[in-house]
Amino acid sequence: MSDILLQAENVGIRFGGLQALEALNLTVRDKELCCIIGPNGAGKSTFLNVLTGTLRPTSGSVRFLGHDIAGLPLHRIARLGIARKFQIPSVFPSLSVEDNVKVARWGAPSPVRPVGELLELVALSNRAATPAGELAHGQKQWLEIGMALAIEPRLLLLDEPTAGMTPQETLTTADMLLRLKGEFSIVAVEHDIRFVRALNCETLVLHQGRRLRSGPFHDVETDEMVRDVYLGRR
Ligand SMILES: Nc1ncnc2c1ncn2[C@@H]1O[C@H](COP(=O)(O)OP(=O)(O)OP(=O)(O)O)[C@@H](O)[C@H]1O
Ligand SMILES: [Mg+2]
Incomplete structure (x- = not known):
């Protein structure tokens, strides 16, 4: 049996003239922890809104345990086993x-x-x-x-769980998620690279609504293009 919990395929969303997300894919397996990172305005919260069904994508699909969840009301989403922490x-x-x-x-x-x-x-x-x-x-x-x-929940989605935290609180939060990993799946959107480093998990880097890079955190962190985006050179 497949252990895929959430599958987003070719997700795109347009707000008027702005293509906020384009051709995004994400697969979350049972009890997997993964992170989505990217600079301000990259589309992280928007993607999370699509993954929780809150926003209906203009193109592509989001399936949770085989159900198409695009645009489902929050209580239905919760009943399916998806929990979300807002920014x-x-x-x-x-x-x-x-x-x-x-x-x-x-x-x-x-x-x-x-x-x-x-x-x-x-x-x-x-x-x-x-x-x-x-x-x-x-x-x-x-x-x-x-x-x-x-x-x-079967799947917990967190939007910038460490926003405004002290460095110590940030590490405590990382420990918390590492302890919870293995009980259910977690997708964390984050800005704080130290936090993602502590989690050391599969990471998707967004930039201007597109996938810039994805893979194990170490590969992502050492990627030249990712460094440029984080240092503001692109
Ligand atoms: N409802 C909306 N209508 C129009 N534009 C939107 C809407 N929601 C988001 N946007 C735009 O989409 C882009 C992505 O925004 P989003 O909030 O997803 O970024 P983010 O990566 O979460 O940024 P941050 O790190 O600041 O939280 C931005 O340019 C934003 O202005
Ligand atoms: Mg955001």
Whole structure:
């Protein structure tokens, strides 16, 4: 049996006169961790929106476990087992950390792991009773990851999970994902090259909506063209 979970083929999307994505392919296997990187405006969030069905591509297809998911409403996507963390954290500030996770998993299929275990996975065990609005920025990002995990996803998609984090928090987040790898599949969109280096996984580099390079992180990192794009020479 194939272990392919998500398959995007020849995905393109046009916003008016802007070809924001063109001819993108991505295959995510069961329990695989992979990263999508690229400079600002490369199309990372747009591609993630297509992968979660939120945006319907102008061309190409996205299949999850064989289902065409283009344009499906979020609750259907969640029920299929896809969870997503957005670029800007959106937690319920007046609810406790624990209650945020409980709300997030409303309607999740059983069996579900205990909330305490989820909080432990995202380094928030000692903040369970704290109102989410009082968390430090990095902890809010972790809470959002915990909320995404609450639905027991098969696939977790993260948009810049380390945005605004300190270098130490960034490495803690990488450790977190490395621990979760092997339980389900993860696609992380990132800007921070140190984070992706720590994950050391299959990496797709986007530039101006197109695939610039893809492969194991080491090959990507040492690629001359990728270096040029990151150093702003192209
Ligand atoms: N709904 C939209 N309508 C029109 N243009 C859009 C829309 N969404 C994104 N774009 C454009 O598509 C391009 C890719 O944007 P996107 O947000 O996907 O980039 P990104 O790689 O996530 O950037 P960042 O690193 O800043 O988050 C940009 O030029 C952006 O202005
Ligand atoms: Mg983005």
